[in-house]
Amino acid sequence: MSQSYDVIVVGAGVVGSSTAYNLVQHGAGKVLLLEQFSSLHTRGSSHGGSRITRRAYNKPFYVHMMDEAYRMWDQIEREGKTKLYTNTGILVFGPRTSPDLKKTIASLHINEVEHEVLTAEEAMLRYPHQLDLPFDHKCVFERDGGTLLATKAVSVIQRLFTEGGGELLDGHRVKEIAPGPIVRVTTNNGDFTTRRLVVTAGPWAPTIMAQLGVKLPFKFSIRRAEVFYWRVEHPELYSADTFPSVILYDDTHHPFYAMPICEYPGLVKICPYATVCVDPDSRDEQISPRVEDIQPYVAKYFKGVSTTPSIYEACIITKTPDEHPIIDRHPGHSNIVFGAGFSGHGFKLSPVMGKLLCELAMDLPPSHDLTPFRLDRFNKHSSKL
Template identity: 40%
Template sequence: MAEGIVYDVIVVGAGIVGSYTAYHARKAGKTTLLLEQFPLPHNRGSSHGQSRTIRSAYGAQEYYTKMMNKAFRMWKELEEQSNKKLLRQTGLLCIGQKGVNYLDETAKCLQKNKTPFRRLDDENFQATYPMLSFSPGIGGAVVDCSAGFLLAGRALTAIQNQYRKIGGLLKDGEKMVEIIPGEVIRVRTDVGLYQAKTIVLCVGPWAKKVLTKLGVAVPLQTQKIKVCYWKEKIPGTFSSRQFPVFSQVNAIGPYLVYGVPCEEYPDLVKVCLHYGPAVDPDYRDTVDDNWVKEALQKYVIEHLPGLEPYPVITESCIYTNTPDEDFILDRHPSWGNIVIGAGFSGHGFKLAPVVGEILSKMATGLIPEEDMSYFKLNRFTKSRL
């Protein structure tokens, strides 16, 4: 029970975004409490697991490329602070698709932002990556040389440790049951009652449930993502020392397929569909996602003949998607001291250092330097025209 204490900032949700938000707030000298409903570490949200891709390549979405310039610097800073290797730089192979101009947009954006990249035509693509099988005429590929993957679980632990190191308070195993708005906000958990001048909600897949109780209708959809690992036929073919992270837009229907080379498990490549069935985060194992495995098997057989045609390990995580797959970084429309970070749509992990800084600034009365127009709540109800 902490009714007498009024924190400057309470952050609810100790995933990667919430943890970075709390870290930035504490680093700015604010008294900060980070609350997490599950005992740490856990695998029930969106920040667990061994790897997350990291990239500058975002097609025409230049605002993310610009944010990534800062994010890369911040990840390197966390590596130095924690004395842990968190980032493997392998490059990202963006594979073309007939009738899609994503590669042209990606190359243009990377060039504009002075990010190293290579453009491969069909012939060079096939010669450079003979372990892949794609029909001629797909448009080749673009290699984002800045990219790679983050060691996700290790990175999450590292930022939480740094937060504690500078005096931040973290309480896990406490489920939030009520938010009582006011000039001083009260947050009731199943353990105690806490007070703060500002609260930041980084509750991941539970955002829609929490925001609905606060009178905010947000078109968020939670999806269960099947994380599949496929065994190499010849060990070393897809080693992270020689093979990059890869992705292909419109690979299975309108959905992206992405992969991470062997690192997490010996001789296993992670290949996933950037889509899954809608699910309630409290009942995520009740949905049928066998069709995802079947679709991926067809993709692997056709394009990755160097892998066994069935996954040998499957795991899962949850995406919380907005209709346009842009984040929500905004204030409650009625209570300005309730800040919302939600809808990270499966690509928020890599940007967490910057997003956490943005949310922290919003919580402490500062103005973020980034263009916030893409992340407003009212974009779902108000025409951008």
């Protein structure tokens, strides 16, 4: 006999966990959060020591959403009695001609976010022992940028969800979903029914969407993200007190990001955005880390950093063609909601993304404009936002 719930959320990464947390906060009734692996696993996109958080976005609507995200992270920290956010500031730089850098500066200006535009020389005067920038580069520094503790944040959100009356079941891989006024979810460990379903399954969400008959004119980009940690000669120069988070834009959009020492003693995190396509069920099979994608940037831009990484880790990124997530209903079943393709935005914005998915599931007015995230934007050829 199946167990019945008011809402079921499939996928307990940071967005799914935030959705479930928001549902219990909004009094959605009996809420179940299903996870196919063990809780806080390392197979998806939400694990690890840290993620960058920032308002320095090249799209104004993300900058606006981050205002609420910071408030919600503060609430989660207070309720969970756990520090998750460290304010390091963020430095975004690239050639003066970089369109993304220009858009980032414009977005900050439109949203009246405090920031500084610096020449390469001014940035190097600020970080003389860490950075070596070409003089044709330009920078923008945003004070509120920083880091979030990734796995710890998911853990705190899940704890707040269960303390609020929600139920989390891990080791439940979804085998079939039968839509209808009452949705039946069949897993390897039992069946469940619900009036409303939210799918936030990370790199597995496209498969579930296809099984539910959602036809999209594109394929999600599912890639392995390479995460490298590099030893530094003087750790005090790369601490969260002395070094900001960093993003580089160049002709290839943004080839790397860096974060100060916050996970492993004496190791700074510098990672490429360039990654290889993978099957999420066999992420690490017969694939060697592509350290050559990042080594030239480490040698060119950073001082006192080893040219060989000390630690390698991996996760999965899932993106749509326009790199904005999907937050929308099933076109034929209004009681099924999808959240997919969050990589690049999902972690820092997860409290807000979870709130929007909660609002959709509960038929509440959305607290932000959902136009950039709707399913039909690709059919309308409206991806240039």
